[in-house]
Amino acid sequence: MAETPSSNDIVREENLVYIKTKVLTDNVMHYCPGCGHGTTHRLVAEVIEELGIQSDTIGVAPVGCSVLMYNYMDIDMQEAAHGRAPALATAIKRLLPEKYVFTYQGDGDLAAIGTAETIHACNRGEHFTIIFINNGIYGMTGGQMAPTTLPNMKTSTSPYGRDVKMMGNPLKMTELVATLPGTCFVTRQAVHSPANVRKAKKAIKKAFEYQNLKQGISFVEIVSNCPSGWKMTPLQSNEWMVENMFPFYPLGDIKTPEVKPEVQVEQKEGDVLHDSLNQIDTDSKQVKY
Numbered sequence: 001m002a003e004t005p006s007s008n009d010i011v012r013e014e015n016l017v018y019i020k021t022k023v024l025t026d027n028v029m030h031y032c033p034g035c036g037h038g039t040t041h042r043l044v045a046e047v048i049e050e051l052g053i054q055s056d057t058i059g060v061a062p063v064g065c066s067v068l069m070y071n072y073m074d075i076d077m078q079e080a081a082h083g084r085a086p087a088l089a090t091a092i093k094r095l096l097p098e099k100y101v102f103t104y105q106g107d108g109d110l111a112a113i114g115t116a117e118t119i120h121a122c123n124r125g126e127h128f129t130i131i132f133i134n135n136g137i138y139g140m141t142g143g144q145m146a147p148t149t150l151p152n153m154k155t156s157t158s159p160y161g162r163d164v165k166m167m168g169n170p171l172k173m174t175e176l177v178a179t180l181p182g183t184c185f186v187t188r189q190a191v192h193s194p195a196n197v198r199k200a201k202k203a204i205k206k207a208f209e210y211q212n213l214k215q216g217i218s219f220v221e222i223v224s225n226c227p228s229g230w231k232m233t234p235l236q237s238n239e240w241m242v243e244n245m246f247p248f249y250p251l252g253d254i255k256t257p258e259v260k261p262e263v264q265v266e267q268k269e270g271d272v273l274h275d276s277l278n279q280i281d282t283d284s285k286q287v288k289y
């Protein structure tokens with residue numbers, strides 16, 4: 001009878017299919033099982049590693065479930081007061097324009113308390129990236145209704161469902177910022193399936209690369225789940241998200257930049273970042289407003 005292989009037979013370099021990026025620390029993330037925050041952190045970290053910008057990137061963490069993001073990313077990060085991340089990122093990018101600067105914000109942070117900061121930073125055309133995690137709820141504080149909560153969606157403060165007559169309509173921040181002249185790349189992605197994870201990573205990478213164009217904010221919404229706040233298993237929450245969130249928040253690019261020859265980055269030999277920037281597909285249709 002053949003011997004059962006031991007773990008030493010299997011755990012070998014040639015059998016490796018995945019290595020955790022060194023831009024993520026070894027700290028165990030506190031997120032609930034199945035939550036999209038963890039996957040999105042990984043994608044941001046992988047993009048930073050692939051672009052070779054670990055020591056040139058400064059992130060701004062929000063208030064919300066991802067408040068401790070700086071514990072998980074091995075890069076310089078700053079914590080902002082609730083909703084104020086775009087204001088802080090503005091200061092950082094203006095003082096250190098050679099750095100890659102991003103904010104990472106939930107929907108309560110970005111679309112409720114930080115609406116003004118978000119809209120004004122996008123309208124001014126600051127040159128940083130916003131990663132926006134839209135799970136339609138205030139996850140951290142117990143699942144209260146957010147501006148992004150869907151019509152009829154039950155939350156702890158709308159237990160009979162969001163009645164739009166009384167509670168107002170959900171706010172589509174991503175479509176809204178796309179109308180502003182200060183945004184250059186606006187896209188909506190998700191991370192619930194391998195195919196979507198790949199697309200989301202590509203979008204995050206482009207968003208970082210577009211900072212070099214100096215044409216304004218690059219804005220990536222990730223439609224995400226909150227299994228705990230939605231009171232579902234991770235699997236149920238992903239199915240619910242596909243059935244209910246995606247029709248209201250459709251995935252795809254909303255605005256892509258026109259790459260003008262005069263702002264194209266000068267190519268340096270062996271420069272991975274600039275190589276990939278100049279390969280960016282600029283044929284995608286630009287939405288005009």
Ligand SMILES: Cc1ncc(C[n+]2csc(CCOP(=O)(O)OP(=O)(O)O)c2C)c(N)n1
Nearest residue numbers: 063064065082106107108109137138139140
């Ligand atoms: C000025 C202020 N108001 C309210 C709070 C309470 N608070 C902390 S996190 C949060 C909601 C976060 O929701 P979201 O941004 O959607 O992040 P999620 O937890 O869903 O990822 C609120 C209201 C606070 N910390 N500061």
Ligand code: SF4
Nearest residue numbers: 032035065139226227
């Ligand atoms: S409460 Fe929701 S958003 Fe927060 S970690 Fe848990 S699943 Fe994620």
Ligand SMILES: [Mg+2]
Nearest residue numbers: 106107137139
């Ligand atoms: Mg939220």
